[in-house]
Amino acid sequence: xxxxxxxxxxxxxxxxxxxxxxxxxxxxxxxxxxxxxxxxxxxxxxxxxxxxxxxxxxxxxxxxxxxxxxxxxxxxxxxxxxxxxxxxxxxxxxxxxxxxxxxxxxxxxxxxxxxxxxxxxxxxxxxxxxxxxxxxxxxxxxxxxxxxxxxxxxxxxxxxx
Amino acid sequence: xxxxxxxxxxxxxxxxxxxxxxxxxxxxxxxxxxxxxxxxxxxxxxxxxxxxxxxxxxxxxxxxxxxxxxxxxxxxxxxxxxxxxxxxxxxxxxxxxxxxxxxxxxxxxxxxxxxxxxxxxxxxxxxxxxxxxxxxxxxxxxxxxxxxxxxxxxxxxxxxx
DNA sequence: GAAATTCGTACCGAAACAGTCCTGTTTTAG
DNA sequence: CTAAAACAGGACTGTTTCGGTACGAATTTC
Numbered sequence: 179x180x181x182x183x184x185x186x187x188x189x190x191x192x193x194x195x196x197x198x199x200x201x202x203x204x205x206x207x208x209x210x211x212x213x214x215x216x217x218x219x220x221x222x223x224x225x226x227x228x229x230x231x232x233x234x235x236x237x238x239x240x241x242x243x244x245x246x247x248x249x250x251x252x253x254x255x256x257x258x259x260x261x262x263x264x265x266x267x268x269x270x271x272x273x274x275x276x277x278x279x280x281x282x283x284x285x286x287x288x289x290x291x292x293x294x295x296x297x298x299x300x301x302x303x304x305x306x307x308x309x310x311x312x313x314x315x316x317x318x319x320x321x322x323x324x325x326x327x328x329x330x331x332x333x334x335x336x337x338x339x
Numbered sequence: 340x341x342x343x344x345x346x347x348x349x350x351x352x353x354x355x356x357x358x359x360x361x362x363x364x365x366x367x368x369x370x371x372x373x374x375x376x377x378x379x380x381x382x383x384x385x386x387x388x389x390x391x392x393x394x395x396x397x398x399x400x401x402x403x404x405x406x407x408x409x410x411x412x413x414x415x416x417x418x419x420x421x422x423x424x425x426x427x428x429x430x431x432x433x434x435x436x437x438x439x440x441x442x443x444x445x446x447x448x449x450x451x452x453x454x455x456x457x458x459x460x461x462x463x464x465x466x467x468x469x470x471x472x473x474x475x476x477x478x479x480x481x482x483x484x485x486x487x488x489x490x491x492x493x494x495x496x497x498x499x500x
Numbered sequence: 501g502a503a504a505t506t507c508g509t510a511c512c513g514a515a516a517c518a519g520t521c522c523t524g525t526t527t528t529a530g
Numbered sequence: 531c532t533a534a535a536a537c538a539g540g541a542c543t544g545t546t547t548c549g550g551t552a553c554g555a556a557t558t559t560c
Contacts, residue, residue, distance in 0.1 A: 184548075185548085185549080205504095205506085206506080218549095218551055219551095221507095222551095225507060228507085229508095235506060236505090237556075237557045237559095238504070238506080238557055239503070239559040240504085240558080241504080241505050241506060241558070288464075288469045291464065292461065295464065296460050299456035299457050299459070299460045300453065300456070303452065303456065307449065308449045344516095345519095366537085367536075368536090377519075379520055379521080380518075382537085386539075389537085390539095397527085398525080398527050398528090398535090398536060399527025400527065400528040400529065401528065402536045403536080403537090
């Protein structure tokens, strides 16, 4: 469904919250409380984001997390890539002869194109843009798809295209 | 991972194959053979595409499938939407007070934006463009992500962004 | 040195996905 | 008019991934 995982969903909420409070040093319980997200997940995601270099972590008693860079310099593409795994694009079978019953499989090369288009779209949106509500305003297009999710789903993904 | 399902993957291969042979009327076993895809899946997907109005089906002995419209008039966005389910975009919890601990959750409205960007990218690519190899050529950026998939994976998704 | 906090990893249940099969219904061919 | 070919629509199952949890280790502050 061209959907992102809940992890990424949560991650963006957390990053947005941090971007909105750049002066504060927030730890996992604080972030969980302020975003109304389950603490264990928050903790897990923060670890991931820190390892990927998007967050700077400080251990110890007065530890916590902060953005590693300014919110303007972090793109949605980066965040999603960090939370979803390594940067892999089109993966055909590398074994020749399975896919290429035609001398040159035309489908494959064009996946690159789609990826590039989608990626460009995501790279064009910075984290800082998520902190202030969009001028256009949200037109209530929300047609919830596959039955409401459990408990909290603060930001909740794009499920279809 | 912003990944599409295998169904959609297969579906695009099938549609591309049909777009490349607009004069022919192909049935499920033929398509399965020519695309090297498993027949049961092919059959399943063709049914879905026909129901969604992207394919025109003809029953009976000399039956088969053909594109319902010209390949230029079918966008990637349409295909994906048809195969992945209904058009749902950003789904926040509709219950006020959970998500909106801030008077107006800033994250939510901006998901619309991301969706719009991605959708626009996909709407800009027509099925007809998938039939001929891209001029620029595929630069081999293929870093296969989570271990090769089983058996056949002809076109195989964009896994990360 | 003790307390608080991040870090790493391993684990489990539930849901979604990939794939298969079976039983109809429609159409052409002989 | 009968039979075969092909689509139509579910129901079913195994596997993977995701969401969520738990615990011990490392690190910093007081």
